Amino acid sequence: MPFFDQAETFRKAWPAISGHVEDVFDRGKFSHGRKVSELEKAVAGYTGARHAIAVNSGTDALVLLLRAAGIAPGDEVVVPAFSFAASATSVALARARPVFADIEPESYALDAASAASVISERTRAVMPVHLFTQMADMDALRVLAADHGLLVVEDSAEAIGMRWNGVHAGLLGAGGVLSFFPTKTLGALGDAGMILTDDDEIARLAGILRHHGRMGKTIDHIAGISNLSGVSGTNSKMDDIQAAVLLAKLAGLDAQIERRARLAAAYTERLRDVPGVTRLPTIVERTSDTNPVFYVYVVEADRRDDLVRHLTDRGIGTEVYYPIPLHLQPCFSALGHSPGDFPHAERACERTVGLPFYPDLPESAVDMVCDAVREFYTGRTG
Template sequence: MQTPVTAAGGLPRQAVGRRPVPFFTQARSFEQLWPLIERHAVEVLDDGKFSHGRQVERLEAALAEYTGARHVIGVNSGTDALVLLLRAAGLRPGDEVVVPAFSFVASASSVVLAGGRPVFADIDPVSYALDPAALAERLTGRTRFVMPVHLFSRLADLTAIGALAERHGLTVLEDSAEAIGMRQGGRHAGLFGAGGVLSFFPTKTLGAIGDAGAVLTDDPELAATVAALRHHGRFGRTIGNFPAINTSTALPGCNSKMDDLQAAVLLAKLTRLDADIARRAELAAGYDERLAGQPGVLRRPQVGGIEGQVFYVYLIEVERRDDLAAHLAGHGVETEVYYPSPLHLQPCFAELGHRVGDFPVAEAACTRTLALPLYPDLTEAEVDAVCALIRDFYAGGPA
């Protein structure tokens, strides 16, 4: 899942009285990691294998150790990871997959690309994830899969969703693209159902310097199928860590292999992932303290007390969202809107026949939510500056 469009354009050359605060940068941390990245990159050059090579296999093994997954299959993006997971899990043409109406478009377009039919359901107003009660209302005789999305800083209600899926004989697949490091009961996101995915888009908690992704699963057959699909459906050779199954191209696959240079960067960044997650939590706590009781801020994310919480994004709900975003941009602070329009109202899903008002919680979130800068390179002074500008805006203070 990639980052959505910028809410308020690029940064001005000079912020008024303050340093610009980008929505995301990894310049400082990248500089610190450069010696290790360079070493891994030189290994790629020495190997002469730039795709689907030794660095990818090393990353798959390291991610398996970190997440506890029995199988990790590196691919070229989080979106392709979703498509391949759906296909490998047995999605047939016309099968219905229930997905939340509030998410990045890939959560639903992947279903279409895999040959299925997305069915939207409303979200929980606190977690922004698929509401189990809304899910129950959207099940039909054609529903075969449910795909919750873990957004921003917490897991979906996997206990309730899993129980509902079991009662109706549904397969749970997780869009856990944002959820690296999130766990519940010791189990990592993506491993509560048949499988899940990770995205390594640059802004993610573990980000590459381009597109990359992975499929997580404990099912060896599903893993082998994904591994073949990413490489043109070729089962007739050893594919990564997966043994050959036969000698022919048994499936119509695609070219979704991960680049080794991306794997080289991710291997280096994985060494500081837990420290980065801790730093994100500190910054989120800083925002929470400064914005507590702030007029105009309708909702802040819960900080602490949530099992497995990882802050990929610090998302607030605010009054006059677009005006606030413009105010911050005018003072050099970039923000993001997650997400500008709910999925059921996107033109690409018009044939499903939805109208405004069908999923009111998702629609309301699209008008009020704003993501503030949050990444390990952010400083406490920059958090102070962002919050001061929010206070000024709602107080009608100086421009």
Template sequence: MFEGDPSGAGGDIMARSRDIAETIPFFSQVASFERLWPVIEARVEEVFDNGKFSHGRQVAKLEGELAAYTGARFTVAVNSGTDALVLLLRACGLRPGDGVLVPAYSFVATATSVVLAGGRPQFVDIDPVTYAMEPGALGAAVTPASRFIMPAHLFSQMADMTGLTAVAARHGLTVLEDSAEGIGMRQNGVHAGLHGAGGVLSFFPSKTLGALGDAGAVLTDRPEVAETVSALRHHGRFGRTVDNFPGISTETGLPGMNSKMDDIQAAVLLAKLTCLDSDIRRRAELAEAYRERLRHIPGIVRLPEVVDRGPGSSCVFYVYLIEAERRDALVGHLARRGIGTEVYYPLPLHLQPCFAEWGYSRGDFPHAEAASARAVALPLYPDLTMEQVDQVCEAVHDFYAGRPV
């Protein structure tokens, strides 16, 4: 009855499931793409007219626009935020076995990128308010093998870069930033990714500036880093020496990767970049609406708290993350109401099986483990309406009031 019989009971259940699943998705950019489509279409047509679909004019233009927006001297576009991390680590001189201090609470790519680049991740506990690497915990985690620190800026605000860079300076460590979520975030007037040797951006579709697929970039003020990343993304080839194939060298100076951004993604990102600041403002309005509606609900352990980092600092609500009692049951309740959520991150990095060989155990990083057990993100994106925010908050309230679906 479930197949080929939409009028039967099975068909009714499937129809209801589809309706529920589509009520308030965790993320959607359908309306944004509809508004921007004429601009996107014109840029995509330029790509076809030019006939260069990878590493072409749209990519070069995007690199310039991103440099202007962030204040970076150099921006190198690549095909994902993860590749950006690997290339940045290699370009900054990571050697086999070098220790890279990373937060125990982040997306797994923060640490797997270190392994892929040849290093060893060394985990550090987080500040429970910002969810970022905590300076005191960093100092305690440094070992003779440590060569780099790479904090991640998560959810809505940057790590304490003043405190972290001070610890790094005392120990002679190079500062890199997993600023994949950080576009638009600044501290003391400096954009995320530019407080040390370099940082990255991710343009995964759900990011604040999202593409139609995977894409990323490296940000740096150091010409030698930019030059090396540029070569590594293109099979390690430096220079432009073949007249008939601009951008392709006859010599391979380093063992590199094929990590060039394609021009279709660059075209989409250029169109969406024109709306970035207004999208960030809309995200802030939605976050404030959530705060007003959720702050008195019993069962909500923590709402986002923006830490004042001084003049020239700004936050960006990439997601709206709360900590909640009975988190998993709440997620199920919201799903039954047709509300999408995302759990960030259900298993902290030091407990991931792929890092088991380094001997970390449960209890090593209590703040990271507490966040993994309680944190959940609610829908937040520019196309979300205030009426939908009301529905989400009402559903959360009903859960803790004991009212079923």
């Protein structure tokens, strides 16, 4: 049983997908063309964003958003120590400095109090990451940012469909991003990403940066744009085949989100009394209205690595989130962190594991996974 599989999803969606793909071939524009524009309009409509700017990956979306928001060499950006590497490497690629803070143990999101403790005179932005299932505490983080005159740049790569008081993830600050990596809630056939923002100038600059400094057919002289400090653009255009796939799948996104919620409930019901499974996905109650969207189903478990081997031996795929916290990654060793600096992030890295989770997963497969987990801890399956 794989950790992720979307073969059946594509079989069901293929008539719609093939129609969009044939349209791409008929027009003969395979990159940064009409289908990309259609997707941008559709995603803007779904999220309520004033601007949706398509790029070639979620990582590039973060890098270009940071640059378009004015993050410059020497600036510091506060990021959580528990996240995918791109949350921090995007800051470095924007030629700024990531500054790590700890997470809330229940939501795995950036902890506002920890973030406040690492703010310096060089801090320019705070980057919450909406991880796995729910959004970070945007009320607390926005107050923190306002008190210190900071930008809020959201790593909302996993958060399509999540909203805060009705506002879609990525639109509660300067901007946010979406990743359309194949495993994501809305996944392409390869890499693709999107910048979301309500800021006209950020959208304009991001559009320039993704296309070698071009706006349409015209070369825009990047050195003349003061907000970018003379930094040139790059090639981060989305290709129209990925846009065609995403347009077709977007129509069924809400149904896919509902199916994910049902599968998560099935897992929770079957695992709630298994000894050794010490934390199931916890939806933190916030003062503001927010909705969970299950991108993955992550639990904390005793003897996590042994459990993974046990499941692998039974043909069950898993994903460890994340083996090494960001502050202890070799690429950030120059920042001088040591084990123990961010205990909640480090504990999560030692104990979290994602179980097989995708809309086509039958509930009988959930039973199989949960029986195998129970067998590991108790020696029995029922």
